[in-house]
Amino acid sequence: MPVPVYQLAFRHLFTRMDPERAHHLVVAGLRWAHRCGAGVLLEKITAPDPALRTEALGLTFPSPFGLAAGFDKGAFSVLPLAALGFGHIEIGTVTAQAQPGNPAPRLVRLVKDRALINRMGFNNDGAGAARRRLERTAERITRLKRAGRHTPVVGVNIGKTKIVPLEGAVDDYLHSASTLAPVADYLVVNVSSPNTPGLRQLQDIEALRPLLRAVGDEADAAAGRHVPLLVKISPDLADADVDAVADLVTEMRLDGIIATNTTISRQGLRSPEDEVAAAGAGGLSGPVLSERSKEVLVRLRSRLPEHVTVISVGGVVSAEDVSERLRLGATLVQGYTAFVYEGPLWAHRINKGLKRIRRLTAV
Numbered sequence: 001m002p003v004p005v006y007q008l009a010f011r012h013l014f015t016r017m018d019p020e021r022a023h024h025l026v027v028a029g030l031r032w033a034h035r036c037g038a039g040v041l042l043e044k045i046t047a048p049d050p051a052l053r054t055e056a057l058g059l060t061f062p063s064p065f066g067l068a069a070g071f072d073k074g075a076f077s078v079l080p081l082a083a084l085g086f087g088h089i090e091i092g093t094v095t096a097q098a099q100p101g102n103p104a105p106r107l108v109r110l111v112k113d114r115a116l117i118n119r120m121g122f123n124n125d126g127a128g129a130a131r132r133r134l135e136r137t138a139e140r141i142t143r144l145k146r147a148g149r150h151t152p153v154v155g156v157n158i159g160k161t162k163i164v165p166l167e168g169a170v171d172d173y174l175h176s177a178s179t180l181a182p183v184a185d186y187l188v189v190n191v192s193s194p195n196t197p198g199l200r201q202l203q204d205i206e207a208l209r210p211l212l213r214a215v216g217d218e219a220d221a222a223a224g225r226h227v228p229l230l231v232k233i234s235p236d237l238a239d240a241d242v243d244a245v246a247d248l249v250t251e252m253r254l255d256g257i258i259a260t261n262t263t264i265s266r267q268g269l270r271s272p273e274d275e276v277a278a279a280g281a282g283g284l285s286g287p288v289l290s291e292r293s294k295e296v297l298v299r300l301r302s303r304l305p306e307h308v309t310v311i312s313v314g315g316v317v318s319a320e321d322v323s324e325r326l327r328l329g330a331t332l333v334q335g336y337t338a339f340v341y342e343g344p345l346w347a348h349r350i351n352k353g354l355k356r357i358r359r360l361t362a363v
């Protein structure tokens, strides 16, 4: 699909629809096209160039650029999404128990800022259902690998079930970890969504240490191998707290950190104040997040041992943005919001751009 087609559809169709409905429509179209065999054709164009292969977490990523958590919460569309050129797909956030999330409307576009505000609240059908889909996906990935086709790394992001009180959080995460670690290439403990009351308190070191230790042990035992474990943090942490998480990750020999989730700040927006106010509560994402996301990246990189993986996410739009994050010390880079504004060829354009930038800088 040429770029202008998506831009036209976005301007004249999607912006007139509820953003969550538009999301479901696009994903349904993608899955339908994949079932009809479009994936094979698409992949011929979009499969990342071998020069982009990146070693991290003991795995080979076909590209350093992947899809952030939240887009495919239940692992419904891993392969159709991978066929667009993403090097990895992080599914989730998955919770131990199925839950409906917050009432709609819960996703709002701020078009002038090419941003989103979401208060989805971890809507998903629970760890058991996600596991069954991931098992089927893993079988398909094995077949595709044998045929020499493009396959993604699949990360699984877990969070706390809303109705479980904070005191029960460890057991709740443990249920998800034991259910999902066997089907995860890497596991992420999400303690940074602003849409589950109290969740971000789990970023306090005294709460985070026992949580990460228990999840790490459980994941490895359930999978019968070491499952790389990362923690995803908020851009709203004070600098001293970012440092404290980095020190904890070093002390615990964790595999990495994902920085950052969405922000509750509304600073730096160009959209009219009344539009922002009308959007309501939730996490803000998109280019407005970029500066803080880069600050956190630089802080983490300067504090962490070199072998610790840092996945940078927040406000990435172009290949230049991805390249800058890698220069600043990110091991891998993710994005979500710009996918909504840029359309299905976004990852492909980033991969092409990265290859061009590498060729130029190699000269």
Ligand SMILES: Cc1cc2nc3c(=O)[nH]c(=O)nc-3n(C[C@H](O)[C@H](O)[C@H](O)COP(=O)(O)O)c2cc1C
Residues within 6 Å of the ligand: 068, 069, 070, 071, 073, 092, 093, 107, 116, 118, 120, 122, 157, 190, 193, 232, 260, 261, 262, 284, 285, 286, 287, 289, 313, 314, 315, 316, 334, 335, 336, 337, 338
């Ligand atoms: C609609 C929406 C839903 C999201 N859901 C999740 C989620 O379930 N778990 C999570 O860790 N991050 C979630 N995120 C955050 C993204 O993974 C990412 O960290 C953030 O949006 C910043 O990146 P971006 O500016 O490229 O979108 C969500 C973001 C959006 C826009």
